[in-house]
Amino acid sequence: MSRAASRRNPTRIQRAKTEAILGAALDVFSAHGFRGATLDQIAEAAGLSKPNLLYYFASKEEVHRALLERQLDDWLEPLRRIDPNGDPETEIRAYVRRKIGMARDFPRESRLFANEVLQGAPHIADVLAGPLRALVDEKAAALRAWAAEGRIAPVDPRHLIFSIWAATQHYADFDVQVRAVLGGDDPARFDEARAFLEHLFANALRP
Amino acid sequence: MSRAASRRNPTRIQRAKTEAILGAALDVFSAHGFRGATLDQIAEAAGLSKPNLLYYFASKEEVHRALLERQLDDWLEPLRRIDPNGDPETEIRAYVRRKIGMARDFPRESRLFANEVLQGAPHIADVLAGPLRALVDEKAAALRAWAAEGRIAPVDPRHLIFSIWAATQHYADFDVQVRAVLGGDDPARFDEARAFLEHLFANALRP
DNA sequence: TGTCTACTTGACCAAGCGGTCAAAACCGGA
DNA sequence: TCCGGTTTTGACCGCTTGGTCAAGTAGACA
Numbered sequence: 392m393s394r395a396a397s398r399r400n401p402t403r404i405q406r407a408k409t410e411a412i413l414g415a416a417l418d419v420f421s422a423h424g425f426r427g428a429t430l431d432q433i434a435e436a437a438g439l440s441k442p443n444l445l446y447y448f449a450s451k452e453e454v455h456r457a458l459l460e461r462q463l464d465d466w467l468e469p470l471r472r473i474d475p476n477g478d479p480e481t482e483i484r485a486y487v488r489r490k491i492g493m494a495r496d497f498p499r500e501s502r503l504f505a506n507e508v509l510q511g512a513p514h515i516a517d518v519l520a521g522p523l524r525a526l527v528d529e530k531a532a533a534l535r536a537w538a539a540e541g542r543i544a545p546v547d548p549r550h551l552i553f554s555i556w557a558a559t560q561h562y563a564d565f566d567v568q569v570r571a572v573l574g575g576d577d578p579a580r581f582d583e584a585r586a587f588l589e590h591l592f593a594n595a596l597r598p
Numbered sequence: 599m600s601r602a603a604s605r606r607n608p609t610r611i612q613r614a615k616t617e618a619i620l621g622a623a624l625d626v627f628s629a630h631g632f633r634g635a636t637l638d639q640i641a642e643a644a645g646l647s648k649p650n651l652l653y654y655f656a657s658k659e660e661v662h663r664a665l666l667e668r669q670l671d672d673w674l675e676p677l678r679r680i681d682p683n684g685d686p687e688t689e690i691r692a693y694v695r696r697k698i699g700m701a702r703d704f705p706r707e708s709r710l711f712a713n714e715v716l717q718g719a720p721h722i723a724d725v726l727a728g729p730l731r732a733l734v735d736e737k738a739a740a741l742r743a744w745a746a747e748g749r750i751a752p753v754d755p756r757h758l759i760f761s762i763w764a765a766t767q768h769y770a771d772f773d774v775q776v777r778a779v780l781g782g783d784d785p786a787r788f789d790e791a792r793a794f795l796e797h798l799f800a801n802a803l804r805p
Numbered sequence: 806t807g808t809c810t811a812c813t814t815g816a817c818c819a820a821g822c823g824g825t826c827a828a829a830a831c832c833g834g835a
Numbered sequence: 836t837c838c839g840g841t842t843t844t845g846a847c848c849g850c851t852t853g854g855t856c857a858a859g860t861a862g863a864c865a
Contacts, residue, residue: 404842423717427633430823442825443843451823505716505772509709510630512774519778527779544801549780550794557768558761565712565764567719571726572734573756587757594751595801611812611862637853649855650813658853 409447409457411437416458421499424506425455425514452514459507459515462500469493470526470552475533479543480593483555487588490559495581501563527552543596551596558588616654616664618644623665628706631713632662632721659721666714666722669707676700677733677759682740686750687800690762694795697766702788708770734759750803758803765795 415436419428430451434444448454469489473482494501512519527549534548562569562584570576622643626635637658641651655661676696680689701708719726734756741755769776769791777783 402841408842424631424633426631427717429821431821440844441823442845445824446842449824502716508772508775509712509716510634512778516774516778519775520781523775524779524781544797546797547790547794550791551798553768553776553779553791554761554765554795554798557764557772561760561764565715567723568715568726568730569760571719571723572731572760574727574731583754584757584760587754588761590751590753591758591761591798591802594804595798597801609811615812636851638851647814648853649815652854653812656854 405447408437408439411439412444412447412454413458413461416454417462417499417503420455420458421502421506424510425451426510430454456514458503462503463515463518465497466493466500466504467523467526470530473530473533475536479534479537480596483543483592483596484589487555487559487592488585490555491562491581491585491588494559494561494563495578498563498566501560505560505564541598544598546596551592555588555592558591559584612654615644615646615650618646619651619654619661620665620668623661624669624706624710627662627665628709628713631717632658633717637661663721665710669710670722670725672704673700673707673711674730674733677737680737680740682737682743686741686744687803690750690799690803691796694762694766694799695792697762698769698788698792698795701766701768701770702785705770705773708767712767712771748805751805753803758799762795762799765798766791 412433415433415438416428418436419432422428423432428451430441430444433454434441437444444454448457469486472489473486507513507515508519530552531548534543534551537543538545538548562581569580573580619640622640622645623635625643626639629635630639635658637648637651640661641648644651651661655664676693679696680693714720714722715726737759738755741750741758744750745752745755769788776787780787
């Protein structure tokens with residue numbers, strides 16, 4: 392068996408190397424997109440040679456696929472944590488906080504998915520139409536129930552979710568633009584954004 | 599003079615060809631990003647040969663630059679049209695409508711800029727820090743004046759503008775995801791989005 | 806009609822790219 | 836110490852890509 396990645400019991404070396412590769416790949420893919428990234432860049436960032444990288448992953452696509460797969464669950468976790476039994480305003484404020492926190496702490500992950508979706512999501516189309524859609528539908532039902540009980544304003548819950556995604560991820564995906572407009576890169580922008588967005592969504596949703 | 603693009607009085611042919619090239623470039627660059635686009639794709643879409651394309655534009659970068667430049671004014675027009683002397687809620691609702699309309703009618707332009715900014719805005723960094731920032735500052739001052747007069751809630755106007763950008767452009771830039779989640783591509787999604795976003799921003803800003 | 810210029814093209818080039826391969830180096834266990 | 840498998844690498848390949856160039860074709864205008 393020559394292809395390390397397909398082993399059942401990876402050795403310590405294999406785990407360390409694949410980890411290094413995926414870490415480097417996150418850097419490179421998020422910064423340049425799939426097409427713009429090169430195996431040489433990833434290999435160098437990971438501290439090994441290109442053939443060596445290809446010993447662990449069969450192809451560039453394979454690295455990309457593995458990376459997206461590994462990040463997906465973490466990426467959707469904030470939405471998953473919305474509690475249908477919680478207080479609507481508290482839950483939505485907390486969701487906004489979690490998302491703006493991810494934009495601050497995991498901008499590379501955000502840009503990785505932004506690049507992928509912008510290019511038409513060629514590698515995760517099935518995820519969008521499957522698990523993602525199911526999760527959104529589930530949470531949308533909860534929001535609709537809140538609306539039916541008169542606990543939030545009667546808005547389209549799916550567009551509400553889109554807005555929260557868009558407004559929060561904006562601070563990661565379009566960071567250069569945000570910094571250019573604000574002038575400088577004072578990290579306080581994330582707190583300002585959090586305050587504004589909490590206000591925006593809480594106020595708009597009060598019944 | 600061999601380089602057509604640098605002529606002062608472009609002939610009919612020159613105008614038609616450069617127009618065709620920029621139109622094709624908008625298609626290709628918006629779909630694949632700068633790095634992902636190829637001159638052959640653009641040339642074929644424009645209906646001419648690659649060397650012929652390079653007769654009109656000196657390089658791939660030059661095509662991209664000209665394209666961005668030509669689109670920039672139109673792209674910022676909706677923001678420019680916010681009237682400091684108008685009624686706050688009316689103005690903001692109208693701005694949201696204009697922006698969601700652009701996402702519906704000019705998704706390629708939106709994705710062109712999204713790609714550029716996502717890659718770190720290497721070709722328009724000066725525009726962001728210059729004209730864009732100036733325009734935002736100008737409109738932010740108007741919004742701040744409204745807030746001082748108690749006509750809208752006292753929010754950070756720049757983050758308000760970011761939110762409107764993000765929430766509206768989302769429907770162009772992440773269209774695949776939106777369609778996957780909503781299921782199908784019913785154009786009614788733009789009307790739903792417009793209704794939701796008008797509600798969102800109008801309600802949140804009422805003093 | 807001829808002539809000058811604008812336009813167009815096929816053939817070509819060098820660099821960069823993803824990927825292959827055979828051989829070498831490494832390493833744990835007997 | 837030798838042995839078998841794992842890991843690493845330099846050299847290489849074929850393809851794509853941005854860009855060049857010399858030679859040709861087509862228009863404008865006298």
